Structure formats: structure tokens, C-alpha cells
Amino acid sequence: xxxxMKSALLVCASLTLVxxxxxxxxxxxxxxxxxxxxxxxxxxxxxVTNEFGSxxxxxxxxxxxxxxxxxxxxxxxxxxxxxxxxxxxxxxxxTTNVMNSIQTxxxxxxxVRFVRSIAEMQQGVDELQRQNQSGMYxxxxxxxxxxxxxAKYTLEGxxxxxxxxxxxxxxxxxxxxxxxxxxxxxxIEWQDEKEIxxxxxx
Amino acid sequence: MKIAKKILLVLGTTLALTAxxxxxxxxxxxxxxxxxxxxxxxxxxxxxxxxxxxxxILIVQTDLFNIGNTDRTVFYRYRWLDxxxxxxxxxxxxxxxxxxxQGQQTVKSxxxxxxxxxxxxxxxxxxx
Numbered sequence: 356x357x358x359x360m361k362s363a364l365l366v367c368a369s370l371t372l373v374x375x376x377x378x379x380x381x382x383x384x385x386x387x388x389x390x391x392x393x394x395x396x397x398x399x400x401x402x403v404t405n406e407f408g409s410x411x412x413x414x415x416x417x418x419x420x421x422x423x424x425x426x427x428x429x430x431x432x433x434x435x436x437x438x439x440x441x442x443x444x445x446x447x448x449x450t451t452n453v454m455n456s457i458q459t460x461x462x463x464x465x466x467v468r469f470v471r472s473i474a475e476m477q478q479g480v481d482e483l484q485r486q487n488q489s490g491m492y493x494x495x496x497x498x499x500x501x502x503x504x505x506a507k508y509t510l511e512g513x514x515x516x517x518x519x520x521x522x523x524x525x526x527x528x529x530x531x532x533x534x535x536x537x538x539x540x541x542x543i544e545w546q547d548e549k550e551i552x553x554x555x556x557x
Numbered sequence: 558m559k560i561a562k563k564i565l566l567v568l569g570t571t572l573a574l575t576a577x578x579x580x581x582x583x584x585x586x587x588x589x590x591x592x593x594x595x596x597x598x599x600x601x602x603x604x605x606x607x608x609x610x611x612x613x614i615l616i617v618q619t620d621l622f623n624i625g626n627t628d629r630t631v632f633y634r635y636r637w638l639d640x641x642x643x644x645x646x647x648x649x650x651x652x653x654x655x656x657x658x659q660g661q662q663t664v665k666s667x668x669x670x671x672x673x674x675x676x677x678x679x680x681x682x683x684x685x
Contacts, residue, residue, distance in 0.1 A: 381596030381681050383632045384651040398650040400632060413650035421667030427612035463646070464670045 405527050405553040407448050407516075415531045415549045416456035420464070422547040428535070429466040435535070436506035437472040444516035444529070453531070454512065470506045479503070508535050508544065526554045581624065592619075593636070595681040600625035601656060608676070615668040619678055626658040633680040635666045637673040645673050 386401040401408040423429065437458060440450035451474075461467050471479050486497040510533060517528040528550070535545040580589045583602040592603050604620045615637075623629050634649040646669050656662055668676070 383630075383681055383683055385632075385653075396651070398634070398648060400651045400653045410650055410652075414652065417649055417666070420669065421665075424614045424669070425611060425616055425667050430612065460646075460669050466671075 405525060405555040407444070407446055407529065411529060411551050411553075412453055412456060414551065415453055416460060418549040419457050419531075419533050419547060420460040423461065423535070423545065424464060424466060426545055428545055429461075432466060432468060433507040434468045434470050434504050435461075435508045435510060436470050438509045438511045440512035440514065442514050444514055445518065446516070448514060450512065450514055453514070454510070457510070457533075468504075470504055506538055509538055510535055520557065523557055524554060525557055526552070528552050583622075583624070591677060593677045593679045595679075597682065599629055599682040599684055601629050601631060601682045603678075604661070606678070613671045615673045615676065616665070617668075617676055617678075618663050618665045620661060620663050621656060622661045623656040623658060628658055628685055629656045630654070630683040630685060631656050631680055632683070633664055633678060636677045636679055637668050637670075638675040638677065639672045640674045642675065645670055 384396055384399045386395050386399045386403060397409070398413065399410070401410045437454050440454050442448050442450045458469055462469055483498060483500050486492050487500055512531065512533045514529065514531050516530070519526045530551075531549045533547055534543050536542065537544050579594050579597055580592070581598040581600065581602040583604070584592070584598070588603050588606050591606055600623060602622045602624055604622045606620075607618045609616050617635060621631060631654045632651055633654065634651050636648055637645040639645050649666065652664075654662060654664070664678075
């Protein structure tokens with residue numbers, strides 16, 4: 356066999372290997388433990404268990420923000436505050452986290468102004484009192500009391516779940532409902548839901 | 558020598574084709590330009606993309622069709638771009654979706670800000 360023929364065959368073998376490698380079997384963006392410690396994709400699909408996870412939180416926030424922005428209810432850049440988010444599931448879930456994600460994305464969109472929620476109000480009151488009553492600040496540089504802007508709308512949410520399980524399967528259905536209520540009129544101006552189904556083998 | 562050249566030519570062409578022919582042949586070029594597909598489409602055809610600007614916000618819907626008879630698992634997310642092609646925000650979370658055999662699903666998303674003027678649908682398809 357000539358030298359050229361041998362080289363050609365060698366190159367062919369290499370190309371075949373590369374072709375097999377690039378034969379389009381790719382990894383999927385799911386959270387897996389490949390090493391003992393691993394930095395993963397924070398936006399990946401987390402399939403460690405079928406309990407409420409990071410991906411669920413992100414999907415809920417994205418759906419709600421998208422739905423709110425799509426309606427055009429924020430045309431006049433109204434003021435909004437966050438009210439309660441009830442967790443009616445059997446799991447411990449920090450629902451504030453969901454609302455924080457929603458608020459972050461909405462604030463970044465520039466379409467809406469958020470005012471302090473009930474949970475954040477005490478800190479605001481404390482700071483106003485410190486500036487106005489401690490006597491430590493120059494007059495005219497302090498924030499005035501009674502100048503806060505009230506919220507036109509309030510966001511109220513609820514997370515529920517339905518769990519079904521057999522000997523082999525566990526199915527969890529989550530439903531997140533969010534309402535935007537006109538504070539003055541008490542009318543529901545917008546409402547949407549995000550449903551998530553997670554099924555696992557036991 | 559001629560045989561060696563021929564083998565090289567054929568294998569080179571095959572390699573080039575496998576590297577680029579990822580989209581389903583039924584996916585039009587205009588649609589494929591908006592889809593960043595990793596790996597093989599595995600029989601999932603991107604039939605249509607609809608983008609509309611409503612209330613100064615870009616809204617995108619993409620129709621995916623599974624031409625196979627068995628289920629496919631699709632991982633996808635939209636990547637939002639501004640007028641100069643820079644990414645807006647951190648990017649969406651990845652979503653997993655089961656596309657049943659001969660089934661069609663629409664994946665919809667709304668841009669997070671008014672500065673978004675363009676998008677890419679990132680996706681990969683698992684056979685199951």
C-alpha cells in the first residue's frame with residue numbers, strides 16, 4: 356500500500372471519528388451532578404426531585420411578567436406594591452422569592468414604579484424618623500415626612516398544589532395565581548395563572 | 558491515489574453535511590435563521606414564527622411540529638437582543654416540553670423590555 360493511500364486512510368478514519376462525534380448528540384440544559392462540586396447553569400432545568408424548584412420559580416416569574424407587560428396596563432407607568440402571596444401547598448416555599456423575581460424584572464423593564472410593600476414599610480419609617488427626629492442632619496437635606504407616593508395597584512398571589520401518588524409514580528401539579536387589584540376601586544384589573552406539572556418515578 | 562482522493566472528498570462532504578444539516582428539511586431558511594438549534598432536530602420542525610410588537614413590547618410565538626410518531630423532549634428558551642444584537646438581560650430560564658408524536662405545540666414568550674428588537678430561539682431535541 357502506498358504511503359499516500361495509508362495517509363488517506365488515516366485521515367479518513369479521523370474524519371469518521373469526528374463525524375461520529377458531531378453526529379448531533381448534544382447535552383441538554385438539565386441540572387446533573389457530574390462532579391462532587393459543580394457550578395451549574397442557574398437557568399437550567401432542575402430535575403433533582405419533583406418538589407418546587409428554581410426552574411419553577413423562574414418560569415412563574417417569566418410568565419407573570421410577560422403577561423403583565425403584554426396587556427399594556429402599565430402604559431401610564433403606575434405605582435404598584437406587593438401584597439401577600441399565600442403558600443397553600445404542603446411544602447415550605449418562600450413565596451417572597453417569586454414576587455422578588457417578578458418585581459425585579461418589572462422594575463428593569465422601566466414600565467412600572469414599585470412602592471414599598473407592607474413588609475418593607477417599617478424600614479422606610481425608621482429611616483424617615485432617623486432623618487427628621489435624631490437632630491443629626493442638616494435642615495433641608497432630610498427627606499420630608501408625608502411625601503410618599505401611594506400604590507395605585509397591589510399584586511396579590513397564591514400558590515396551590517395537588518399531589519397524587521401511587522406505588523411507582525408521584526405527580527405534583529402546581530398552580531400560581533396572581534391578581535392585580537386597583538386599590539381605590541377594589542377591582543381586579545388583571546389576573547393570570549401559571550400551571551406546572553411534575554411527574555417522577557418513586 | 559485517485560481512490561484516496563475520492564474517499565477524502567466523499568468523507569469531507571459527509572462531514573460538512575452532518576455538521577450543518579441540523580434543521581429539519583421542512584424548516585424554512587427564514588425561520589431557521591431565528592433558531593439556534595444545537596444538535597439534530599430529531600424530526601422536530603419549526604413550522605412558523607410570529608413576532609409582533611404590542612404596547613411597545615415584542616411578543617414571539619413559535620410553532621413546533623413533531624413529524625415523528627414517538628414523543629420528543631424539547632429544551633428551549635428565548636434569547637432577547639437589542640438593535641445592535643447585544644443580549645438583553647440574563648436570558649430566560651430553560652424550559653422542558655414534551656412534544657407528542659405528530660403533535661404541534663406553540664411556545665410563546667414576551668420580551669422583558671422595550672429595548673428588545675430581535676430574538677433567537679435556542680433549543681435542542683432529545684429523542685425521549
